[in-house]
Amino acid sequence: MAVVILLGGIVQGYLTPLLPEVGLSLHISTVGQNNIYLLSQVAFAVMTPLLSRLGDLYGHRRLLRVAIAMVAGGSLLIAVRPSAVTLAAGVVLQGALVGFFPLLVGILRSRAPERNRGGISLLVGVLLLSIGVGGLVAGALSERHAEAGLWTAVPVAALAVVAGVLLPAGGAPRGGRFHFGAAVLLTAGLVALVLVLAQGSVWGWGAPRTLALAAGAVVLLALWVAVERRSAHPLVSVRMLSNPRLAVVSGFTFCAAFGTIGFLGANALFLGASRSATGYGMGLGPQAIATISLAMVTAGFAGSTLTPRLTRRLGDRAVLASGGGLVATGFLGMVLFHRTLTEYVICALVVGLATGLFESVTRTLSAEAVAEQETALAVGLNELALSLGAAIGAAVIGAFFAAHVTAGTAHIAESGYLWGWGACAVTALAGTGLALRYRSPGTTDAAQQQHLARSGELA
Structure with a gap:
């Protein structure tokens, strides 16, 4: 579990400090760099409830392995062929790291409930340390060549894939149906909300575009709540x-x-x-x-x-x-x-x-x-x-x-x-x-x- 969380922390810590230098090397404008960061924030918001819910329905270990594979694939894509397109696709795939903690805690609570508190505290500690170490290692690797720092997460991703294979299963999957309509409403509402928060200062908080998007977020999330209340198989x-x-x-x-x-x-x-x-x-x-x-x-x-x-x-x-x-x-x-x-x-x-x-x-x-x-x-x-x-x-x-x-x-x-x-x-x-x-x-x-x-x- 600590190895999986180590990957999550490294990925959170290594890319953001590199973006200015890598963007200059790849001829990505400041706006383009900001859009890449924005994509990662949108991916985090969208994948958090979806991966967590799917894990409760179909098994925590199964979804955790999917999430690890997504993060590892995104990290490798960014390192092997860096460009504006691959960076954008890679950070979206890396967004699956938000599922690591909820899914690991699901396994921990079902397999070793007596160690739940000690285990969570250790995982949080590893997460925080790895975020700091990820930035330092990436910075050291990129001193001579900006794009070399993009390889920071790849070795850890390989270890995490192995760790995902070795992890024990959690409790029996709960089963049930995945409510796709509710998922669409929740995803659209969260995307609108994150866009407002991330771009409001750029567009202007009183700008028509900002206000319209904020109103859209409120409407979509209100519709989502209404749909969930009437559903026999709610998403959340x-x-x-x-x-x-x-x-x-x-x-x-x-x-x-x-x-x-x-x-x-x-x-x-x-x-x-x-x-x-x-x-x-x-x-x-x-x-x-x-x-x-x-x-x-x-x-x-x-x-x-x-x-x-x-x-x-x-x-x-x-x-x-x-x-x-x-x-x-x-x-x-x-x-x-x-x-x-x-x-x-x-x-x-x-x-x-x-x-x-x-x-x-x-x-x-x-x-x-x-x-x-x-x-x-x-x-x-x-x-x-x-x-x-x-x-x-x-x-x-x-x-x-x-x-x-x-x-x-x-x-x-x-x-x-x-x-x-x-x-x-x-x-x-x-x-x-x-x-x-x-x-x-x-x-x-x-x-x-x-x-x-x-x-x-x-x-």
């Missing part, structure tokens, strides 16, 4: 969305991801900004920025591995709320202490620690909030909340940056960063408030517990 049970534990955890995930992941790009910009030119920043080069990013994911690894022990001692709700509190503390620290590199890095490490903590505990609680046969879908919905939180966070921060540009220059004013850090802190505090509403299953009475055991619903 709407009752699951009203599960109070799953709703709280997913809402918290959205709020935490808003800052911790949504601000990653802006973090690199601040570290690289020249103080003499802008009045702020650390003036670091790519290698130093990558080293700080690796330190942050190492702190995340520590937070993830500590999570099972902390939940045993403090309880799920306390750890969930602590994760939000740490995120808020880190960003408030950036608002107050960002003049020296030491101060800023300490705050960044607090955010990194909180990232490992919240990613581990939310995935664990999402899996445990539903019956075993719905595990992959529940974790998949939490992954979708994470992706949307990160996308909206990046869009909001981008809007603050666009509104705070130093007159007569192209530089972002320091106030843009202050507003961005403040927004991340406030959103994290909102997530902490949600976390305090979380109730462990032990707080329900005995009669309700018997009903939950039979139905798998916690609404």
Whole structure:
């Protein structure tokens, strides 16, 4: 399982830093590079619920092997014949990595439920570390030849294919029918939503195209809910969305991801900004920025591995709320202490620690909030909340940056960063408030517990 997650992390970490150099080498414009990144975000959003649901219906291991094959094929395609077309096709295939975590947790929960929490925390730690390592390795490989870094994921993909063959089967497939109509509505709605979030700052948030696409997303997703409610074989049970534990955890995930992941790009910009030119920043080069990013994911690894022990001692709700509190503390620290590199890095490490903590505990609680046969879908919905939180966070921060540009220059004013850090802190505090509403299953009475055991619903 760790080898499979290693591939997912490497793929998430290696391509984005390479795109500017590779785009220049392959004569891909900045717009083209942005479109490739946009395609990957659309693929993530679409494949998350589809792979998770198909795994619950037809077997987690079967769908996991399909997902591994897609990611491996996309990675090989990009490396062997790099071009604008193959990069676009490759990142779409690599989008199947979003199915890794939900499907692996489905296998883990059915085969070794007693190791569910420890296993998830280890996988989250491996994921975070591999994202940081992927960027460093790709950067080192591409120093002399930009396209050499595109081979970073290929050896790991080969190992993951072998690991997929060796993995044991999960529980018996649930069976049932796949609702294609609901899948089309959900896919179209998510595509429209991701396009709005990714391109809104480019088109203009009040532009007719942006507003029309946002309205279309709302209509399509509303139609999807209506279809699911009347379906005998829903793609995603709407009752699951009203599960109070799953709703709280997913809402918290959205709020935490808003800052911790949504601000990653802006973090690199601040570290690289020249103080003499802008009045702020650390003036670091790519290698130093990558080293700080690796330190942050190492702190995340520590937070993830500590999570099972902390939940045993403090309880799920306390750890969930602590994760939000740490995120808020880190960003408030950036608002107050960002003049020296030491101060800023300490705050960044607090955010990194909180990232490992919240990613581990939310995935664990999402899996445990539903019956075993719905595990992959529940974790998949939490992954979708994470992706949307990160996308909206990046869009909001981008809007603050666009509104705070130093007159007569192209530089972002320091106030843009202050507003961005403040927004991340406030959103994290909102997530902490949600976390305090979380109730462990032990707080329900005995009669309700018997009903939950039979139905798998916690609404």
